[in-house]
Amino acid sequence: MAVNIVDVIRENGVVGAGGAGLPTHVKAEATVDTVLVNGASCEPLLMSDPYLMEEEVDTMIRGLEAIMDCTGAGKGIICLKGKHEKAVKAVKDAVARDASGRLECFVLKDFYPAGDEQVLVYEVLGRTVPERGIPLQVGAVVSNTESLFNVARAMEGKPVTHRYLTVGGEIRNPMVVKVPVGTLVSEVLEFAGGPTISDYKVVDGGPMMGRVLPDTAQPVTKTTSGLLVLPPDHNVIAAKVMDPDKLRRITNTVCCQCSRCTDLCPRNLLGHSLHPHKLMRVLVNNELDSDIAKEALLCSECGVCEKFACPMMVSPREVNARIKRILMKERITWESKGNTLAANPYRESRAIPTKRLIQRLNLAKYDVHPGYAGEFTPESVSIRLGQHIGAPAKCVVSAGDSVSCGDLIGEIPEGAMGARVHASIDGTVASVDNGVVVIRK
Template identity: 80%
Template structure:
């Protein structure tokens, strides 16, 4: 049975909806004792996961049960924050109806980054994932809420064609909306009533780990969790668009070695050998030869050091990311010392409350619970053949082909890790170029 479930997940193109997009069939092939449903919604402003737990919990649980069956896990724990009251009620009622004894829920505290896989596993199970490791190494699989929704649909042979996302910030009607994969960002913003300001930037994802889009002609992917419209000089945007070399230069010069970035680093607090303040003193010429530099490989790039901890308002996160990129290009790996990882005894009191983070990010005016606006279907979609970790899908349609929603348009290359891609609307293939398939509604 497990093999058939994995194959259905593979065939329907399910990927992790809450992170970098690891193809879900890879996780489903694991053997673990526990599956954690990541409903932390830890990035400020993003509300699609709480909505799905509130409105579609029965479907999510069907997906969870499928993953339990194929991994052999005895327990599935739905993890969410108590502040999402309606979602918590729905989850409690659903778990109470379970007769298998496999389902539980866990009420998380409201801190950032509660949804980081390493943090979540420690909070719920009391297990510490190894440095540079994955939850599988401690007997757990972590799956996002929308990923499990898509797994449930996969059991009915329905491929991934849509994405739930939050539209917030300087927008007329903040909302949670369901759109086809490949929908242009400009069309989503228009559907939400349009930006309230003429000069703005759009963040794809959350304010902490999201990226600033180069323009609004970009497309929604399977991993797009939110679109935040903000002024170009907003604190969330400014650091993301600053020249990386300039950031490195300023950081090396200004850092006062106060160590607050290390004191509040979520991975350091779990006992990992990551000391951001020491990395601030690593010069370009030392990256490949410094043992301290290798610590950058342990950074999750959550942004606490940059957006909350640093009194000098510089960017340890960006410096860590730059160092890590060089190390990974040179295929330098982290070598654990093999010592037991012991969590910092002050970990609980150093966790960053989401409310304080929102204040620090100057996002108070945008913080709310936007309503679900239903499903929006545009006249054209521009679907990327690579929107997941791994190899891009191989296009299997040509310009002029008629396609229906759910038709396969991109296949996993033979022998590679990847995910299938499907048409998200009915229409005609207008073009195949630059790794994207453009479909216009007929």
């Protein structure tokens, strides 16, 4: 009997490893002509994707071919930045060994946000994803490097139990490390030698789109791509933790409507109807029912406006996000006017070099290329049942149960979109509380 690839992916809990965690079986059910591997390593400082392409390229390609087979795609294009020379060589060598002729390597320039899936589709295929749309609408699936690595392992009957992540910033031993899902951040930092400063904050993800953790007692999830330790007054941290009301007061008085945020907005440069400088006046003028307000729904929250474009150091991204939350709560949707989308003729010259972005973010001293430190396994893990887009998994274990790494502990609720969750170490279920399953060796 032929293997149903979609079912295998669903059963083994594969989710998008490079974004918000969309269950991968949802993408795998589509019909497209091209699958793009997003190996852009878009966020500054994050290095786990280049590592996987260097060391596990054949495994990743098996995952890519599985997705191509179930989507009917005739072409698979592995996309990565030219600056990752070892990874580029590994990928090109692997493509050269492919006898099918279905695989290609596309070398990207080093700009941000090259890894935004709509930007990637345009760069590689020259196709413009519709406003508020997804790549499926233009015949493409975009999947992250580690997601495809996990697809390949799923085809071998191995569920998602571990995560590769970058540990950087003010840490004694910057590294790429493999840890069980559910490992506490505090233990990962300790394994990396500990922070070099006594007062610090930790960003889960990259400096542009990552979130500041409330404390280090938080668990690593399937979507944790990096842990960056930074001083609490660092400019990467400041806007992420600023009180929303204070931010609004500053925005109301400081924004000078220079339009630089719009000029450099990646979605605007693709031709989308997004004008961050106009959105800055929506809350001030209480115009949440206007057409301009609805433009916030088109924002990817990449952070270019906040971290690079604005000369006044205010945050159009946070304003856009706040408006978006209000509109989505009220179930207000984007209604396309049906205009033909055309990329800005100055788009290429307005691309933001990653090196300049790193300098602007004051991250240059942390811009190292950490080696792989191997695997770290803690004495216990705290596994969230909700670590993906969709409904949280339904717990199928109880305190006192013995489990082995890979055993099912959370099932997709009947009729819901979600992802399965599996034990990441051998041990005993210590507790099930508030959507978290604690397992101790």
